[in-house]
Amino acid sequence: MTDLEDAVACLSTEEFIAGVEAAASRFDAAVYPQRELPADDWAVLAEAGVLLPVLPAAYGGRESHTEMCRVVEVLAEQNLAVAVYTAIVTGLALRPVVLWAEEEARREVLPRFAGPLAPTAGFASTEPGCGSAMSGLATTFEEVEGGYRIRGRKHWQALSATASWWVVVAKRDSGGRREYGWFVVERADGFHTSQRYDALGLKVIDYGVNEVDAFVPAHRRINVGAGSLSSMVDVYLSGRAMFGALASGFLRRIAREARAYADARRIGRSPLSAIGFVRHRLQAIDGAHAVCEALSHHVRTRLDLTSDLTPAFSAVQAVKIVAAELMVSSANHYQQLAGGEGYRSGSPTNIAAQAFLDSRVFTIFDGTNDLLSQQLAQHCLDGSGGRSLSAFLAAWPPTASAVSAHGLDLRFLDVELGQEHLVLAGRAIAYTFAVGCVLRWAAETGADAGRARTAVEFLRADIDRVRVDFGLMERLGGNA
Ligand SMILES: Cc1cc2nc3c(=O)[nH]c(=O)nc-3n(C[C@H](O)[C@H](O)[C@H](O)COP(=O)(O)OP(=O)(O)OC[C@H]3O[C@@H](n4cnc5c(N)ncnc54)[C@H](O)[C@@H]3O)c2cc1C
Known part of the structure; x- marks a missing residue:
């Protein structure tokens, strides 16, 4: 064991995460340069142990699903790009080696990543x-x-x-x-x-x-x-599951900074936050933050990145779809309410421009949201056993509690579903799944009831928008 492995291996999770937080603070997106991460800075992260949660104990690692998630969430609050960098190495590159490679390959590759001079993958x-x-x-x-x-x-x-x-x-x-x-x-x-x-x-x-x-x-x-290909699906799911933590950390920062900006900025004699519609945008960001905290809670408490994720296919697809949509829409709200200052790279008053550019790709990479939505809807249809989709969703464990607790009427999904409908239906299913996550998160963590209610109301509006799009498609006849 190296000194680093020795030192970090004996820390409790809270001590370990505190060390990652301390290292992360030097990557604050407000001041950290927009350029490729220098090797010295990667060494700072490696020394704090960001790779250790994915590595088995036998190779000097901490082998911890919870810590894999928490590391990424902590980093995303400071700097989304640095969090993605780390998640790529841990969740996408090293995890398949840990889980599926032969012992000889594991022995050859993994110990290199346990030390402070860890390479990247x-x-x-x-x-x-x-x-x-x-x-x-x-x-x-x-x-x-x-x-x-x-x-x-x-x-x-x-x-x-x-x-x-x-x-x-x-x-x-x-x-x-x-x-x-x-x-x-x-x-x-x-x-x-x-x-x-x-x-x-x-x-x-x-x-x-x-x-x-x-x-x-x-x-x-x-x-x-x-x-x-169908049984290799696990390899593509880990990165998507980590979107819960990425979004939760990122939106904690965006919600805090958007509010602070709106309180500090004067429009005439009043703060920007006194304007009703600005408050609506802030509420949308707060709602998105609460949803993503709930998604992150779901991933941390119900999934396990250290084992095969294939059985969690539908949950992971839903987490990725909703987290990515909410990151992009919240960054858009933040940039809008920061006005011209939000269009400045390196503005001293806000990080809205960077937040927008860094988050925009989340609906595109790791499987584009449109494709994942289609796959999610098809997965539900395949499992529906001849029932209508709304009846299936009312009974299906990932969505049933949300449907009954909020009396969600999903009967608009019970039509013949063309490809374009499948994409939209997948989105509605993902939002419904997210409502259930918010309910469980609120019950299990004692989260503020008002935050949970706001989150659910925004998700219900998202479902309603899908319903409206179904009607729009019918009126337009489908072909552009
Ligand atoms: C910043 C960034 C980082 C990336 N990192 C990695 C990485 O580390 N490793 C790696 O291997 N790849 C990586 N990628 C690639 C990424 O995963 C792909 O770009 C993504 O999967 C989409 O593939 P594509 O670009 O070929 O788009 P295409 O397949 O050409 O799709 C283009 C668009 O068509 C639409 N579309 C496609 N299918 C459907 C459908 N069924 N229903 C509705 N609309 C549909 C969507 O709007 C989609 O965005 C990265 C990409 C970016 C931009």
Whole structure:
């Protein structure tokens, strides 16, 4: 064990999180530069132990689902981009190695991440011709002596040019059958960044195009889901589940700062916050914050990032959909009420511009919200056993309590559902799931009843908006 592992291993969760909080404070989004994270700053985070919760105790880690979530939430309050950076390394890249790799690969890779000089790791799925639909995957693998040859091109990977280790997905088509393979690839094996992207936000993370022409030793193939896409779903769920913590930390900051800005800014003789509609925007942000706190509570208390998440498919999809929508809408409210100052990078009075740019991508990456909504609705339809969708949702454990407690009338979903309806229906299902999360969060944490009521009212309005969109589609006849 290194000194760091020794020192951090014996801390209680509260002591450990306090150390992460202390390290996180130096990344405050109000002052931290908008540039790629320097290695020295990554070392500060590694030294505070941000990677340890995902690592097994046998490799110097703390092996803790709760701490994985709490680390990301703490970081997101200080700096959303730094939190995403950390979540990529822990939730997306290291977790599949911990859960699914052979012992030899775990022994080779994981101890490097337990020390203060930990490298970084990324997750390579998306390709120029393959984002939402895996059928377009063009990266291939073939068996060669001693291992596998992987060839292809990936893009948009977080940490494209800087991560030393990669989890890469490739395909093998033979005899009319497609097999997917997951591999742990070291950059030196043949992972090369040919172009850098200039992303709109999340500037601490580098992105680009990555050429893969790598030999990977046999023991570094990850045996996830035995090669079929449907059973490999777990690999894509962990990042989405962490949206609960990311959104909760981010919105705690946005809610606090939006209110402070509105109280401090004078419009004529009165504060901005005296304007009725400004108060409505602030209430929307507060409601979103409460919802995401409830989603985060759900992930922390009902899911487990240290085991297979596939059984929690529907909950995870719903968490991602709702958290991402509320982050984007709240950042939009905040920027709007900050006026021209909210359009300034580096404004001394607010972080609205950065918050907007950093959060905007949340409905796009890790599976676009539209696709995930469609999948969620289809999942419910497949499980409905011939019942109408509204009857199914009234009885289905993830949504039943919300439907009965608030008398939600979801019968507008009981029509023939085209693709466009499925996307909207998935959203309504996700919002209904979130209502249930708020109810449980309020009951289990003693959260303020007024906050919970506000959160539920905004979610009900979101469901009503889906109902209105169903009517709109019917009137427009569906074809643009
Ligand atoms: C900042 C950032 C970070 C990223 N990080 C990573 C990473 O670390 N690793 C990695 O492998 N990838 C990463 N990605 C890639 C990301 O996951 C993909 O961009 C995303 O999955 C969407 O794929 P695409 O860009 O090819 O969009 P497309 O598949 O071309 O989809 C474009 C749009 O079409 C619409 N659409 C698609 N399907 C449907 C549907 N069924 N219903 C309704 N509308 C639909 C949606 O509006 C969607 O946004 C990142 C991307 C960004 C921008």
